[in-house]
Amino acid sequence: MSDDRFSADDRRNPEGRQRGAARAEGRTERSTQAPGERRRGTDPARTVAFDVLRAVAESDSYANLVLPPLLRERAIRGRDAGFATELAYGTLRLRGRYDAIIEQAAGRALDRIDPPVLDLLRLGSHQLLGMRVPPHAAVSETVGLARQRAGAGAAQFVNAVLRAVGRSTLDEWLTVIGDGADPSEDDPIARLAVVESHPEWVVRGLRESLVGNGRSADELEALLVADNAAPRVTLVARPGLVDDDELGGTPGVVAPTAHILDGGDPAAVGAIRDGRAGVQDEGSQLVALALAAAPMDGPDERWLDLCAGPGGKAALLAALVDERGGRLVANEVQPHRTRLVEQALRALPADAIEDVRTGDGRRVGTDEPGAYDRVMVDAPCTGLGALRRRPESRWRRHPTDLAALSGLQRELLGSALAAVRPGGVVAYVTCSPHLAETQLVVKDALRAAAKAGIGVEPIDARAVVTGIAPQPVDLPGNRTDVQLWPHVHGTDAMHLTLLRRTS
Numbered sequence: 001m002s003d004d005r006f007s008a009d010d011r012r013n014p015e016g017r018q019r020g021a022a023r024a025e026g027r028t029e030r031s032t033q034a035p036g037e038r039r040r041g042t043d044p045a046r047t048v049a050f051d052v053l054r055a056v057a058e059s060d061s062y063a064n065l066v067l068p069p070l071l072r073e074r075a076i077r078g079r080d081a082g083f084a085t086e087l088a089y090g091t092l093r094l095r096g097r098y099d100a101i102i103e104q105a106a107g108r109a110l111d112r113i114d115p116p117v118l119d120l121l122r123l124g125s126h127q128l129l130g131m132r133v134p135p136h137a138a139v140s141e142t143v144g145l146a147r148q149r150a151g152a153g154a155a156q157f158v159n160a161v162l163r164a165v166g167r168s169t170l171d172e173w174l175t176v177i178g179d180g181a182d183p184s185e186d187d188p189i190a191r192l193a194v195v196e197s198h199p200e201w202v203v204r205g206l207r208e209s210l211v212g213n214g215r216s217a218d219e220l221e222a223l224l225v226a227d228n229a230a231p232r233v234t235l236v237a238r239p240g241l242v243d244d245d246e247l248g249g250t251p252g253v254v255a256p257t258a259h260i261l262d263g264g265d266p267a268a269v270g271a272i273r274d275g276r277a278g279v280q281d282e283g284s285q286l287v288a289l290a291l292a293a294a295p296m297d298g299p300d301e302r303w304l305d306l307c308a309g310p311g312g313k314a315a316l317l318a319a320l321v322d323e324r325g326g327r328l329v330a331n332e333v334q335p336h337r338t339r340l341v342e343q344a345l346r347a348l349p350a351d352a353i354e355d356v357r358t359g360d361g362r363r364v365g366t367d368e369p370g371a372y373d374r375v376m377v378d379a380p381c382t383g384l385g386a387l388r389r390r391p392e393s394r395w396r397r398h399p400t401d402l403a404a405l406s407g408l409q410r411e412l413l414g415s416a417l418a419a420v421r422p423g424g425v426v427a428y429v430t431c432s433p434h435l436a437e438t439q440l441v442v443k444d445a446l447r448a449a450a451k452a453g454i455g456v457e458p459i460d461a462r463a464v465v466t467g468i469a470p471q472p473v474d475l476p477g478n479r480t481d482v483q484l485w486p487h488v489h490g491t492d493a494m495h496l497t498l499l500r501r502t503s
């Protein structure tokens with residue numbers, strides 16, 4: 001995952017170090033020491049990346065929530081912010097790979113390395129093997145940071161281990177750690193897991209899902225590689241609120257509302273600041289558009305987003321229902337996320353929004369039976385389809401999460417099927433492709449609905465999606481649901497099932 005954008009540019013010198021770092025840190029006075037005696041300050045971009053890794057480890061923080069305010073506070077901008085972001089996020093994504101390399105290079109088990117020192121080694125390894133920072137700069141800058149944050153002894157250790165890491169190329173290391181994980185050469189999953197830096201249970205789940213969705217298991221490596229790449233920034237033009245030419249970028253591939261940016265700061269776009277547009281993965285846009293486009297007879301004026309926080313899909317749905325003269329109810333169980341939904345809906349006309357409320361979506365089916373024409377169930381899930389977007393999440397999730405979440409998913413889908421009127425449509429959506437959260441949940445919910453006397457039939461979501469997408473969508477096999485993939489469609493691995501209530 002190397003990226004030579006960061007090796008030489010107008011703001012960072014060829015060693016990946018910020019130009020004018022001393023001035024940025026207020027260290028502009030001339031020293032009376034000889035240059036060789038001066039202790040250099042640490043590079044702000046590397047320091048902020050280290051602080052993000054520590055926050056993720058110590059306080060269970062999310063890197064994508066911690067980093068932006070730190071960059072703002074420390075006035076790290078432009079290419080330096082890009083360098084810090086790639087360093088922090090890339091290190092977190094590839095942590096499994098680097099840990100296997102560090103263990104070999106250090107000649108000791110990871111649990112015998114202090115956690116902050118291990119984070120420094122991970123950062124140094126990513127600069128050496130993932131970012132094309134020249135080796136002497138990667139080592140000396142990381143050693144300087146180690147001296148400042150962990151002491152002289154730790155700095156010596158970091159120096160020795162990073163020199164050992166830098167003695168082999170990435171390809172050489174991948175052979176070493178792959179052979180270590182799969183010595184008898186009969187477990188390609190174990191090899192892929194360490195080389196492509198995913199927990200083994202995740203790799204197994206992804207493989208099963210590829211096959212269960214009519215794709216070849218041979219695509220697995222490409223999928224894992226795609227998970228390790230930073231996603232492109234994609235904007236959504238909320239229909240009726242913004243002109244296409246206001247957003248720029250290139251048109252989307254699967255969603256006609258999407259604009260893909262080459263770079264730059266989306267916060268600088270006026271329509272994003274005032275809520276007429278948003279930052280949203282193309283897959284997320286497509287599933288909302290598909291719910292709106294699913295064929296349906298009868299009234300089409302009251303829509304429900306059952307699990308709405310933080311509100312990306314609710315804002316798109318509200319814009320779409322408004323075009324039909326209808327209105328949206330947005331429901332979310334966590335009060336602070338309900339406030340985020342209100343914020344996301346701020347640019348929508350008041351009469352497009354019936355209510356934004358805090359409540360348990362599992363109760364809506366009994367509290368308001370048959371009350372809605374279209375219902376979105378964007379269920380809480382493991383997020384295994386959005387690993388590129390949430391750099392640390394793959395290391396936080398556990399197989400036991402699947403059981404807890406899939407129980408909740410079944411209940412939410414059951415509630416939605418009761419809340420939609422006969423003839424109405426439900427979209428079941430997850431940003432996980434895991435079969436336990438997708439196909440199996442739908443199967444069980446249909447069985448439970450039948451028992452409760454609710455008739456349901458599948459809608460051909462593939463036909464709906466094909467009718468919406470600006471370009472042909474690769475969907476093999478003969479299922480009626482849709483599974484998107486980062487390595488095929490360039491989107492998060494979103495799942496979509498469309499169901500019509502018949503009685």
Ligand SMILES: C[S@@+](CC[C@H](N)C(=O)[O-])C[C@H]1O[C@@H](n2cnc3c(N)ncnc32)[C@H](O)[C@@H]1O
Pocket residue numbers: 284306307308309310311312313314331332333334337359360361362378379380381
């Ligand atoms: C995948 S997120 C939804 C993302 C949202 N649709 C969007 O596009 O911004 C799932 C949401 O479901 C909420 N949730 C979890 N349990 C719920 C429940 N029992 N009832 C309603 N919402 C729930 C979570 O708090 C979370 O905000």
